[in-house]
Amino acid sequence: MEKDEPTVKETTDQLAPSSSVNESSFPKKRGFGAALFPPGNTPGLRPRAKNHCRKFWWCDGLVLAVIVLVIVLPIIYVAIPKKAQHDVNASTLEIQVQDISDPTSSTIHLKLVSVARSGSSFHPTLDAFQAALFLEDTEPNIIPFGYVEIPKTNVEHETTITVDQTLNITNMDQFIDYNKVVMNSDEFRIAIRGRTGLHQKGLSKINVDYNKVVTMKGLNKLSGFNITGIHILTTNASDGSNMNGTVSIPNPSVLTVDLGNVTLDLSVQGTPIGQSLLPDLVLRPGDNVVPMRSTVNQSLVIGMITSSFKNGMLPLDIVGNSSVSNGQHLEYYEAAIQSNTLHVDLDVGSALAEIGLNITAL
Known part of the structure; x- marks a missing residue:
């Protein structure tokens, strides 16, 4: 008997996939x-x-x-x-006011007004810190001539910083050199060095070095110094002076300096003729006109006029001698004024004519 052909249902059942998939039927991945x-x-x-x-x-x-x-x-x-x-390194510092007052043999009172400029997009806060003052290019192991207390500062594109304190002179030799540079330079550079903490919102404190070199105008050897309004006294004043007048002193810097009582030595071609006193001398920015009292050898001066300088113009050399405040010698200023010799053609003929001495008749 012939075997029956499979029915359609049986064929379909044989071709249908199993409802349960065996994972082993897929290739397995191996490795990492x-x-x-x-x-x-x-x-x-x-x-x-x-x-x-x-x-x-x-x-x-x-x-x-x-x-x-x-x-x-x-x-x-x-x-x-x-x-x-x-x-911090890219920022700049400009000193707009430097006022030195109340000098003693070892201290000064210092007021500094500075403007710090920064192009940074950040505006952090700098902690207050102590900054050392040096002349530029001073060796790192040299003691600074003083320290200034920089206040806590919120840094903007332009920030005004004011220091107002008594400054103790910590290195007299350095401070003497500094004052000589100020006296004899058209411009000078001073280094300000310190370390402080910087705070930016959202960040912890960052320690930064503050190392700036600031260029300032100096006193330029007191160029333009002149003596005017000379008057010869026929009777000595109570302090012994026998000539007075006024002195014009240009100050092209931003410095205000209290020099105390300044004594000057006067000479003509190497021959001393006397001294002048500039009492309580304070140099301020711009032109300064201050009184002068002098004690000179009048007979020696008249002899010079009649023999060598018959036009009445005396070639006067002026060198600083001393600077005294409240009885204390200020050696740092004395060294500066002693390092600078001034030359003035002094019109003595007019002063002699004023007391009745006509040099043309002598």
Whole structure:
């Protein structure tokens, strides 16, 4: 008997897939990728990723933390401090007022008004700090001539900084050199050095070095110094002076300097003829006109006029002798005025004519 042909239903049942899928029917991944993304019950990338996160979340967190530290820590501890130091270095400082008063043998009172300028987009706060004062190019191991207390400062594009304090002279030799430079220079440079903390919102304190060199106008050897209004006294004054007048002293700088009682030595072609006193001399910016009292050898001067300088113009050399305030010698100013010799053609003929001595008739 012939075997019956299979029915349509039986054929269909034989071709239909099983309702249960055996994982072994799919090719297995091997190696590192399979370890990180182990297969789940359902094929495809998304289920594998979910399965990876479920099993290896701790590893992902560790990797993420390492990546963050590698990127963020150099920014916080290297890039930002470097940027902060760069901005401090790039800023400028202009001293607009320097007022020195109440001098003693070892101290002065100092008022400084400065303007700091910064092009940075950041506006941090600088802690108060102590800054050392040097002449430019001073060796690092040299003691500064003084320290100023810089107040806490909120840095803007332009920031006014005021210092008002008694300054103790910590290195007299340096301060003497500084005053000589101020006296004899058209311009001079002073270094300001210190270390402070910088605070930017959202960041911890950053330590920065403050190292500025400031260019200032000096007294330029008192160029333009002149003696005017000379009067010869026929009777000595109570202090022994026998000639008085006024002195004009230009000051092209921003310095105001209290020099105390300044005594000047007078000579003509190397021959001393007397001394002049400028009492309570304070040099302020601009032209200064101050009184002068002199004690001179009148007979010697008249002899010079009648023999050598018959036009009545006496070539006078003037050198600083002393600077005294409240009975104390100010050696730092004395060294400066002694280092500068002034030359003036003094019209003595007019002063002699005023007391009735006509040099043309002598």
